[in-house]
Amino acid sequence: MHLVAATEEQRVQRDTLTYSEWGKLLSLDGYAAREKRLRAHPWARSDMRTWLLCGEDGGVLASCETFRTGSFLRSDEGSLVPGDSFAIASVFTEEHLRGRGYATRLMDLLAAELERQPRAQAALLFSDVGPRLYARSGYQALPAWDWHLSPAPGDPSGPVDSLLREDGLGPALGRLRHPDVPFYFWPGPAQLDWHLERGRIYVEHLGCSLPASAGATAGASTILWGLVGRSAELTVLMLDARSTSETWALLEAARREASRSGLSRVVLWEEPSHAPFLALLKGGGAFRVARDGSLPMVRPLRPGLPPVSPLLPAPRGLWV
Template identity: 60%
Template sequence: MHLVLATEAQKAERDRVTHSAWGSPLTVEQFHQREVRLRAHPWCREGMRTWLLLDDDGRVLASCESFHNDSFLLGPDGEYAAGDSFSIASVFTEESLRGRGHASRMMDLVAAELERASPRGHAAVLFSDVGAPLYRRSGYEETPAWDWNLQPRADQSTRHVDALLKDADVPAALQRMRRPSVPFFLWPSPAQMDWHLERERIYAEMLRRPRPEACGATVGDSTALWAMMARSGELVVLMLDVRCEADATALLDAACAMARKAGLSKVVLWEEPGTMPWVARVPGAARVAREGSLPMVRPLRPGLPAAPDVPFPRALWV
């Protein structure tokens, strides 16, 4: 067995194979076109790779993708050192090939390759939809995962925010957000934020449904950014930086108002320690254990804190 980077033809073939896992409700051809468009996005062009585990005859045994993230590790001098972390996604083994350790072998080889090729490497991260045991075998450690759900109501509006944000406003909005005061964190780039909005654009077009009228809002020094998940009928908060309870309520009310107008059933926010005290006081907010998308971390160098100490906003998901 050996690891290779996929050719364009191999990527197209994997699109059709993996449709069974992630394609619904799109047709096979729509799903392929979705993948083509996402791979053409600037964030993917700069930092995405598709990996294949092949047997000695060249048959594909398993596949996955990796995406580059900027990450920051606090040093003994109290300064953050910038480095490279990598999000692993779309781990797939065809049903007839499962149960033979192919995915674990591929994950080990990918991590070794990332470590070898990245002198500034910090960590590999992933968001597991199949629980933790499979990836623990490859050195990944999970972190607790909770969501806050809000149901859109007729009395919610955008009147208490200062501004609603459009796609072009995202870089400036991200720039004004405070970064976590923790020993280690990953931080999305403006291009990664727009990748989420490109997914929204694709599904809005293919499923013929309206996009939300805004992708975020500001009030005072507080900011929220969000995106539609058309497949599940949800609005997901990608990033939230709030300075007080009133700001949290105003921003999440605005998100709910946008969701209701777009015909979405709920607003979902990933729990983070820095915002939980404010979100917990928002009227109607309900805390639930997350189903799927379990954050997991594998260090690519010594000295990283334990996975539960790493914050994971929804913007980091792939």
């Protein structure tokens, strides 16, 4: 068995097989168009690959995708060393080929391939099948708690200093404080816009509108959000929360934006740094729930990376 990078033609063939798994709400043609559009997005064009596990006869046994994402390793002297990390998506084995170890083999060969990339730091994935399959290939799970907040009436700009726009993702991201941990992933503006592109594709199927804003600022705190997929929800992509009152203001603005856009709730992936502020928001339309699916799992790709720690943040903006 060996690993190959798929050609565009092979990717399109794969789309017809993965439609049954990931095509909900869309026709087969609509799903093929979604995949083509997402692959044409600048973030995907910068370095998205589809990988095929092939048998000796060249037949495809399993597949997945990788996206390059930024990450930083803190050196012993405290300086930040930028590197490349890889987010893995769409791990797939056709039904009649399942249970023979092909996905595991694919993950092992892919890790070996990614380890050879010159700036490689870590691989990241979001498991919808629990931790066991990926733990075999060296991935470790991070905590996965979500906050669900009900929509609230009112002007979203009321509680905050400013609302952010989609064309301002770069400067907005520049306001965010980087995590104070030895290693972390850090998305770029194109990566965050890729989520919004998914929302632009799905909005016509959901009976809601695209949110008019892409986030907000309150004091030193910043939030970035969007409609990002096939759920009519306002999803928080990044939250740099500096105080309880600023966190409350940003989330209240999110609840109002959800209401204005006809969305059913706000969903926030909890990060370790949010915990002290969020605990005070419990009740009054805010609930903490164990996440269903999308379990973040991380695998170092080079020696010298710190062990995977539950303090490593995995914001929704990193999801693929």
